[in-house]
Amino acid sequence: MNTLDSKQVAEIYRKHLSTGRAWLAELTGGHIETTSSGARVQAEDVEYLDCGGYGVFILGHRHPRVVDAVIAQIHRNPMATRLLLEPTAAVAAQALIGVAPHGLTRAHFVNSGAEAVEAAIKFARAQGRTHLISAINGYHGKTMGALSLTARSMYQDPFTPLLPNVAHVPYGDTSALVQALAAIGGRACVVLEPVQGEAGVVVPPDGYLREAARLCREHGALFVLDEVQTGLGRLGHWWGADREGVTADMVLVGKNLSGGVIPVAAVLATEEVYAPFAADPLLHTSTFAASPVAMAAAATSIEVLRDEQLIARAEHLGGLITCTLRNLLQEHAPHLGAEVRGAGLLIGVELPSPHVAGDLVLELQNRHVLVNHSLNASGVLRLTPPAVMTDADLDWLFTAFTAAARAVGDRHPVVTAERTF
Numbered sequence: 001m002n003t004l005d006s007k008q009v010a011e012i013y014r015k016h017l018s019t020g021r022a023w024l025a026e027l028t029g030g031h032i033e034t035t036s037s038g039a040r041v042q043a044e045d046v047e048y049l050d051c052g053g054y055g056v057f058i059l060g061h062r063h064p065r066v067v068d069a070v071i072a073q074i075h076r077n078p079m080a081t082r083l084l085l086e087p088t089a090a091v092a093a094q095a096l097i098g099v100a101p102h103g104l105t106r107a108h109f110v111n112s113g114a115e116a117v118e119a120a121i122k123f124a125r126a127q128g129r130t131h132l133i134s135a136i137n138g139y140h141g142k143t144m145g146a147l148s149l150t151a152r153s154m155y156q157d158p159f160t161p162l163l164p165n166v167a168h169v170p171y172g173d174t175s176a177l178v179q180a181l182a183a184i185g186g187r188a189c190v191v192l193e194p195v196q197g198e199a200g201v202v203v204p205p206d207g208y209l210r211e212a213a214r215l216c217r218e219h220g221a222l223f224v225l226d227e228v229q230t231g232l233g234r235l236g237h238w239w240g241a242d243r244e245g246v247t248a249d250m251v252l253v254g255k256n257l258s259g260g261v262i263p264v265a266a267v268l269a270t271e272e273v274y275a276p277f278a279a280d281p282l283l284h285t286s287t288f289a290a291s292p293v294a295m296a297a298a299a300t301s302i303e304v305l306r307d308e309q310l311i312a313r314a315e316h317l318g319g320l321i322t323c324t325l326r327n328l329l330q331e332h333a334p335h336l337g338a339e340v341r342g343a344g345l346l347i348g349v350e351l352p353s354p355h356v357a358g359d360l361v362l363e364l365q366n367r368h369v370l371v372n373h374s375l376n377a378s379g380v381l382r383l384t385p386p387a388v389m390t391d392a393d394l395d396w397l398f399t400a401f402t403a404a405a406r407a408v409g410d411r412h413p414v415v416t417a418e419r420t421f
């Protein structure tokens with residue numbers, strides 16, 4: 001279908017899409033991506049190793065089973081009437097609830113992570129929870145309700161006023177949470193990530209989530225885990241909730257649910273929380289939500305995660321990559337004092353400044369390895385590689401990382417730490 005070359009594409013971006021996006025793409029060579037498979041993305045005559053993807057590609061690109069299921073669904077019935085019963089939604093809901101954290105029996109499908117957050121805010125309101133509490137530097141999306149929870153002034157300030165009655169507490173700090181809850185108790189809904197992704201892969205202190213869940217119960221608040229980035233295997237567990245054995249009133253899922261093929265997200269809720277919406281199907285609707293193509297992608301992605309034992313593979317690969325990157329930085333650029341941290345295949349590399357982090361991203365891209373920066377922590381480079389990485393992919397990553405770390409270390413012989421937020 002595409003007959004445009006990279007210059008023409010960049011020109012159209014500049015004119016009709018986003019000038020900034022065109023500029024960013026040109027910084028990294030200005031290639032246009034054309035095909036993808038597993039951990040590899042082809043851009044014209046250059047092959048990239050994709051260790052970024054903003055947390056979407058736990059199954060890699062174009063997993064054949066997901067692609068086949070989606071194509072078969074397109075041939076059968078891609079969009080539904082929304083008046084008759086539609087079986088792929090039932091299959092996807094059963095599959096998702098089958099692997100959901102304890103106590104969550106209802107699935108409400110939407111089209112994006114931010115929409116899942118919006119739905120959760122309404123579910124909470126319907127339970128009389130008019131006040132929201134989220135964590136500083138947490139990320140929950142950029143629609144108006146979700147943005148009210150995404151506690152970073154850079155994204156919020158141009159759009160105020162946002163939702164009223166939202167408090168932000170330091171992540172990992174249970175006494176701050178107690179204080180916030182004491183003020184609004186039974187009217188509150190607390191929304192937290194099990195590991196903060198966009199804040200620069202911040203792993204909370206042991207027991208934090210369990211204590212947060214307990215405090216919510218004690219104060220009569222609802223507890224929501226935003227697992228849009230962490231859910232479905234990213235942390236080497238099915239859910240972040242499992243890592244600490246916590247139960248929540250709602251868990252939000254997105255990114256990996258798509259299988260990297262069709263956008264889809266969902267709110268998983270308890271019977272009690274979902275009751276008003278189960279009773280009245282028109283209370284919260286969206287034309288494209290639970291479309292059969294998305295449901296085929298979701299149901300098959302869950303099957304693939306289970307059948308190919310990718311959760312265990314994510315845990316194994318995550319440990320290996322984290323440890324290797326830490327050793328490589330220590331060996332080739334020890335003076336940078338970089339910290340490598342994470343859980344499973346959500347891995348953060350904190351550099352002493354955004355400048356050094358940006359340099360490492362570019363050095364990796366020069367060696368055709370894609371990684372992401374963190375939206376709320378520009379000094380932290382983020383890797384969310386697929387759980388289907390092969391040994392050859394790992395070799396590529398480690399060889400490129402060695403050379404990139406050396407190059408960045410040589411360019412910054414003396415480092416001055418700067419704030420990264």
Ligand code: PMP
Pocket residue numbers: 054112113114115117139140141142193197198226227228229230254255
């Ligand atoms: N919640 C979390 C934890 C996220 O990481 C993200 C996306 N980075 C979102 C919500 C928003 O998802 P989306 O971009 O699909 O709207």
